[in-house]
Amino acid sequence: MEGMRQAKAKMGWALVFVVILVLGVLIGKGWDRAVMATETYEELKTFTEVLAHVQKHYVEDVKTKDLVYGAVRGMLSTLDPHSAFMPPDVYKEVQVETKGEFGGVGIQIGMKDNRLMVIAPIDGTPAERAGVKPSDVILKVNNESTKDMTLMDAVQKMRGAKGTKVTLTIHREGVPEPLVFVLTREIIKIESVKSKMLDGNIGYIRLTQFQDQTAKDMIGALKKLREQKMHSLIIDLRNNPGGLLTAAIDVSEQYVGLNRLIVYIKTREGKKDDYVSHIKDQPEDYPMIVLVNEGSASASEIVAGALQDWGRAVIVGVQTFGKGSVQTILPLGDGSGLRLTTAKYYTPKGRSIHGVGISPDIVVKGKPTTTVPIRERDLDKNLRDKDEASVPPIVVPETPAPKPEPKDGKKDRDTKSDPKSKETKEGKEGEEEDPQLQKATELLKSWMIFKELRPSQHDTRVEKAL
Numbered sequence: 531m532e533g534m535r536q537a538k539a540k541m542g543w544a545l546v547f548v549v550i551l552v553l554g555v556l557i558g559k560g561w562d563r564a565v566m567a568t569e570t571y572e573e574l575k576t577f578t579e580v581l582a583h584v585q586k587h588y589v590e591d592v593k594t595k596d597l598v599y600g601a602v603r604g605m606l607s608t609l610d611p612h613s614a615f616m617p618p619d620v621y622k623e624v625q626v627e628t629k630g631e632f633g634g635v636g637i638q639i640g641m642k643d644n645r646l647m648v649i650a651p652i653d654g655t656p657a658e659r660a661g662v663k664p665s666d667v668i669l670k671v672n673n674e675s676t677k678d679m680t681l682m683d684a685v686q687k688m689r690g691a692k693g694t695k696v697t698l699t700i701h702r703e704g705v706p707e708p709l710v711f712v713l714t715r716e717i718i719k720i721e722s723v724k725s726k727m728l729d730g731n732i733g734y735i736r737l738t739q740f741q742d743q744t745a746k747d748m749i750g751a752l753k754k755l756r757e758q759k760m761h762s763l764i765i766d767l768r769n770n771p772g773g774l775l776t777a778a779i780d781v782s783e784q785y786v787g788l789n790r791l792i793v794y795i796k797t798r799e800g801k802k803d804d805y806v807s808h809i810k811d812q813p814e815d816y817p818m819i820v821l822v823n824e825g826s827a828s829a830s831e832i833v834a835g836a837l838q839d840w841g842r843a844v845i846v847g848v849q850t851f852g853k854g855s856v857q858t859i860l861p862l863g864d865g866s867g868l869r870l871t872t873a874k875y876y877t878p879k880g881r882s883i884h885g886v887g888i889s890p891d892i893v894v895k896g897k898p899t900t901t902v903p904i905r906e907r908d909l910d911k912n913l914r915d916k917d918e919a920s921v922p923p924i925v926v927p928e929t930p931a932p933k934p935e936p937k938d939g940k941k942d943r944d945t946k947s948d949p950k951s952k953e954t955k956e957g958k959e960g961e962e963e964d965p966q967l968q969k970a971t972e973l974l975k976s977w978m979i980f981k982e983l984r985p986s987q988h989d990t991r992v993e994k995a996l
Contacts, residue, residue, distance in 0.1 A: 577601065581598075610871050611640060612871050614682045632718050634718050636652035636656060655718055666700045670697075671684060673699075696715060722737060731759055735765050739771065745784070764967070764974070772829035783809045797873045803873075823847045834850065835878070836877060839881075846892045856874065857872070
């Protein structure tokens with residue numbers, strides 16, 4: 531009898547927890563009427579009945595907390611790939627991640643056909659250095675199958691203390707046998723802004739992620755490039771998975787000017803919130819190109835869409851990832867957290883790019899690869915929008931630049947004894963192997979052609995081909 535009373539008490543507390551969880555989330559979003567509906571309580575009654583049967587009849591003892599956490603994970607897995615439940619330890623790591631530092635191997639992952647896929651490795655991380663590539667399928671994490679593993683569970687298993695190891699078993703298209711990567715975890719310090727000056731006084735800024743300090747660091751990089759007499763600018767958003775919405779807005783306003791709409795979000799009730807630039811100084815009107823690819827997602831697409839809609843930059847590359855949904859992090863009473871998709875975002879001209887992406891003004895493919903890129907529309911249970919009319923881009927044929935002959939007719943001198951010279955040579959070779967960056971520099975060097983290509987504020991289409 532005492533055991534039955536304890537089981538009923540546990541069941542009662544579990545019911546209270548679930549009701550508080552549902553009420554806490556839904557009332558906080560203004561859905562109290564739906565929560566109070568009788569049908570909601572009828573469904574919760576079914577849940578408590580199942581919980582009671584598991585506690586009473588399951589072959590082994592189970593913790594009520596584990597059952598409730600599992601039920602919450604299952605509930606959120608029916609929504610979309612970006613909504614997830616975070617236990618207390620995972621929730622703490624997510625809070626730390628926005629600061630740009632966490633322990634792990636450096637992989638952005640997603641789900642496709644119920645398989646754990648690599649969207650993109652992060653630059654300079656153990657995964658990128660080991661050769662993990664986009665579209666790789668992660669079959670196992672430390673010999674544990676990823677079948678039916680949630681995204682948050684996978685993230686939690688791959689994160690860990692610096693110096694510890696994690697083994698990933700990967701299937702790669704075109705490779706007959708699985709690949710095994712033994713990766714040593716590091717403190718992943720993401721340097722979100724990298725800059726340099728290219729030939730022809732062309733400034734180059736690469737944004738790898740949008741964090742708290744990204745806009746501030748980018749402003750510092752711009753200042754240094756201006757001091758070096760920058761005449762034009764390339765912003766590289768390729769393989770940038772996104773990050774903080776506020777950081778994307780702070781970056782965009784440095785280029786579009788004062789009191790201009792950067793992005794707006796809309797909830798399911800139709801509530802609309804506008805995010806407008808508040809920069810005091812008018813930005814310089816130098817030519818700009820933004821590089822994007824299939825790995826440019828979320829906050830990257832906000833920036834690219836805003837600069838494209840306002841005619842501030844020509845977008846070069848290939849179609850972006852297409853993640854136009856907004857996730858809100860909601861803390862829960864026991865220290866856990868809820869990441870819930872609460873809205874969709876739209877570009878200044880009202881384009882919802884969710885599942886579609888940002889179409890480049892000029893299409894230039896990247897390096898040839900055998901892997902098939904993953905985009906938002908490929909992920910399980912995505913929030914699909916109706917097809918919207920898009921402006922057809924200009925397709926530029928890939929034309930590798932000829933290697934210049936030495937002016938003195940002699941072979942290149944040995945650079946082994948000159949590290950600075952070697953670094954410069956390697957940097958130029960890297961640019962020559964990058965057809966998208968190469969095309970961007972060609973466009974900016976051809977100033978008169980760029981003026982004809984550059985869209986006006988009233989029409990983002992590019993009317994003339996090279």
